[in-house]
Amino acid sequence: MNIENTQAQMRKGVLEYCILSILNNGEAYPSEIIEQLKQGKLIVVEGTLYPLLTRLKNADLLSYRWEESTSGPPRKYYQLTDKGKKFLEELATTWDDLVAAVEITRKPTKK
Amino acid sequence: MNQTLTINISGIVFHIEVDAYEALKVYLNTIKSYFNNSEEREEIMLDIEARVAEIFAEAQNDKNQVIVMADVNKVIAIMGEPEQYLTDEEEEIPAQKTHRKREDKKLFRDPDDRVLGGVASGLGAYIGLDTVWIRLFFVAAFFMGFGILTYIILWIVMPEAKTTAEKLKMRGEPINIKNIGKAFESEAQKVGEKLQNVDTNKFSSKAGTVLENIVMAIASFFTAVFNIFGKVLGIAFLFVGTFMLVVLLALLFGSTAIFSISNDGVYSMASQDFFNLIFVNQDQFYLASIAVFLLIGVPVIGLIFLSIRMLFKVRSHYSVGLTFVGLLVVGTILAFMVGTRLAVEMSAEEEFEKTEIISPDFNTYVIKTNITEMPGQGVLEDKFTSISIEGDMMYQRFVELSVERSKNDSMMITTNFSSHGKSPKDALNKAKAINYVHQLNDSILFFPDYLATNKEHKIRGQQVEITVYLPLYQSIYLDKSTKELIYDIDNFTNTYDKKMVGRKWVMLEQGLTCLDCDDIEGITSKELEELKALKMVE
Numbered sequence: 001m002n003i004e005n006t007q008a009q010m011r012k013g014v015l016e017y018c019i020l021s022i023l024n025n026g027e028a029y030p031s032e033i034i035e036q037l038k039q040g041k042l043i044v045v046e047g048t049l050y051p052l053l054t055r056l057k058n059a060d061l062l063s064y065r066w067e068e069s070t071s072g073p074p075r076k077y078y079q080l081t082d083k084g085k086k087f088l089e090e091l092a093t094t095w096d097d098l099v100a101a102v103e104i105t106r107k108p109t110k111k
Numbered sequence: 112m113n114q115t116l117t118i119n120i121s122g123i124v125f126h127i128e129v130d131a132y133e134a135l136k137v138y139l140n141t142i143k144s145y146f147n148n149s150e151e152r153e154e155i156m157l158d159i160e161a162r163v164a165e166i167f168a169e170a171q172n173d174k175n176q177v178i179v180m181a182d183v184n185k186v187i188a189i190m191g192e193p194e195q196y197l198t199d200e201e202e203e204i205p206a207q208k209t210h211r212k213r214e215d216k217k218l219f220r221d222p223d224d225r226v227l228g229g230v231a232s233g234l235g236a237y238i239g240l241d242t243v244w245i246r247l248f249f250v251a252a253f254f255m256g257f258g259i260l261t262y263i264i265l266w267i268v269m270p271e272a273k274t275t276a277e278k279l280k281m282r283g284e285p286i287n288i289k290n291i292g293k294a295f296e297s298e299a300q301k302v303g304e305k306l307q308n309v310d311t312n313k314f315s316s317k318a319g320t321v322l323e324n325i326v327m328a329i330a331s332f333f334t335a336v337f338n339i340f341g342k343v344l345g346i347a348f349l350f351v352g353t354f355m356l357v358v359l360l361a362l363l364f365g366s367t368a369i370f371s372i373s374n375d376g377v378y379s380m381a382s383q384d385f386f387n388l389i390f391v392n393q394d395q396f397y398l399a400s401i402a403v404f405l406l407i408g409v410p411v412i413g414l415i416f417l418s419i420r421m422l423f424k425v426r427s428h429y430s431v432g433l434t435f436v437g438l439l440v441v442g443t444i445l446a447f448m449v450g451t452r453l454a455v456e457m458s459a460e461e462e463f464e465k466t467e468i469i470s471p472d473f474n475t476y477v478i479k480t481n482i483t484e485m486p487g488q489g490v491l492e493d494k495f496t497s498i499s500i501e502g503d504m505m506y507q508r509f510v511e512l513s514v515e516r517s518k519n520d521s522m523m524i525t526t527n528f529s530s531h532g533k534s535p536k537d538a539l540n541k542a543k544a545i546n547y548v549h550q551l552n553d554s555i556l557f558f559p560d561y562l563a564t565n566k567e568h569k570i571r572g573q574q575v576e577i578t579v580y581l582p583l584y585q586s587i588y589l590d591k592s593t594k595e596l597i598y599d600i601d602n603f604t605n606t607y608d609k610k611m612v613g614r615k616w617v618m619l620e621q622g623l624t625c626l627d628c629d630d631i632e633g634i635t636s637k638e639l640e641e642l643k644a645l646k647m648v649e
Contacts, residue, residue, distance in 0.1 A: 030158070030162065031162075031165075045188075045189065045190055045191025045192075045195050046162060046189055046190045046191065047142070047159070047190040047191035047192075047193075047195050047196040048191060048195055048196060050155050050158045050159050050162070050196070051146070051151070051155050051196060053158070054151055054154050054155050054158065055151065058151065069165070071165065071168050071169060072121075072123065072161075072164050072165035072167075072168040072169070073120075073121035073122055073123055073161045073164045073165060073168075074161075075161075076158070076161075
């Protein structure tokens with residue numbers, strides 16, 4: 001059993017939920033999303049994000065619009081679709097359940 | 112000094128150093144190879160490239176306008192190694208790949224380890240055998256005869272491992288970032304070497320081995336030699352062809368053409384006059400002219416054409432060659448027509464003889480001729496004029512003189528006149544029309560070396576053959592002027608005609624014998640006494 005592997009699995013599991021949560025606060029382009037994810041130490045490199053965003057968009061959870069940039073190529077600004085919002089709500093419920101479940105398991109049983 | 116490339120990423124132009132470019136290419140290609148869904152892949156790659164462009168754009172300022180290796184490394188640090196791009200969905204596949212490692216080996220030629228085409232090293236990598244053994248096998252196979260062919264076939268069939276991924280596949284190594292990185296390092300090293308070689312090595316684009324460079328140098332040397340040889344040959348053809356064409360045109364349309372200058376002198380022909388002396392009418396003359404032009408002129412023009420092609424590498428339409436062949440065929444037909452007509456004109460041959468008996472008043476007769484110019488204007492000239500015309504008369508130098516033993520005691524001169532013609536009657540008429548007279552003054556026999564006929568009789572092989580019959584002990588002196596006149600005179604010592612002149616000859620039982628040569632051969636004592644009695648020898 002590899003500790004790093006297990007950690008990575010756990011992070012990956014919540015990654016999609018976090019991305020959707022970030023976008024629930026307003027539209028953002030990948031670099032902004034990455035900034036927040038990095039703060040939360042959820043990802044360390046940007047490469048991971050691009051395939052995820054593309055898949056979420058292809059699943060109609062996200063949509064994007066182009067915006068010109070002064071310092072480089074035009075940027076994709078992602079935002080949640082209605083479907084994405086519903087998806088996020090369900091994920092939020094699941095997350096709450098998970099947190100509760102984890103809390104329960106962590107409490108020492110008083111028998 | 113570093114070479115830079117100009118690339119376009121997401122619509123932005125960057126100058127990038129070659130090694131940085133190679134690294135970036137390997138990085139992006141590796142990422143790309145990790146995604147299976149092609150639709151997604153395109154989009155993901157575009158996003159990634161856009162981000163790379165953004166990072167590059169940020170890195171650039173007034174001082175740094177060129178993307179270097181450090182920038183690419185920065186991109187990899189920010190974006191992550193290719194493995195880190197993987198999400199759950201893909202992760203299974205590379206895992207499988209490592210299991211299928213052996214089957215995943217592919218047969219490639221190894222461009223990094225080669226003597227010729229990298230076939231041996233590629234095979235070695237595939238079989239898992241050290242390349243040395245494969246090379247030894249090929250050397251052995253070369254001596255057994257099938258080595259070269261096998262090698263060439265394999266060279267053609269086996270693709271070259273160009274990309275890093277292909278090189279890893281060749282060795283059967285899993286395509287992961289560790290191997291890519293390893294491969295990339297040696298790749299970058301090679302790129303550096305390549306760039307250093309640019310100035311000194313003409314063939315650096317292939318960065319080949321020493322042997323390959325030698326082979327290519329030899330090949331280019333021979334190509335150059337062949338090119339130069341071709342050009343020289345082209346110029347030679349052009350000169351010869353042009354010269355021949357000028358001669359031919361002069362021959363057909365000029366009055367006199369000189370077409371050979373040999374050590375015998377100038378050989379020339381007044382072609383118009385000559386043809387007129389051969390052909391019965393103008394039509395035949397024209398036909399013959401056209402035939403000659405086609406049969407000689409067309410190949411000559413072809414030669415000139417060929418030389419131009421060799422010199423300027425002009426491609427010709429196939430119809431050109433076809434036209435040449437067509438014209439040659441027409442020329443052949445015309446020549447055949449004219450030839451048959453001429454053959455008919457010459458079909459019959461007749462001759463008649465005149466005999467003159469000479470009283471043997473002198474022990475020795477001197478045989479002389481004139482080597483002066485023939486009368487009139489020369490039509491066919493070589494060492495001397497062969498044919499000439501003056502007014503209505505035509506002169507031909509077709510006279511031969513021979514010496515034989517007389518069947519009786521008298522000395523005789525027979526003159527044989529012969530000619531060709533379209534019928535025996537015509538031939539005889541032409542023979543009779545020959546005007547040829549010899550003269551006898553005291554002991555001097557004078558034979559002209561040309562015969563005369565009227566021009567209207569044409570050139571029909573008219574000939575005069577003179578035979579001087581000598582009785583026993585009759586001697587003659589062949590004047591030096593007769594060198595060209597005498598023809599194959601039988602003599603005891605088998606002396607050539609040209610060496611017989613300027614000597615005194617006597618007719619003996621054994622044949623004509625030289626009297627004043629250094630060593631008199633074959634004369635019996637009886638004959639010697641006889642000769643002494645005649646006061647011909649001392």
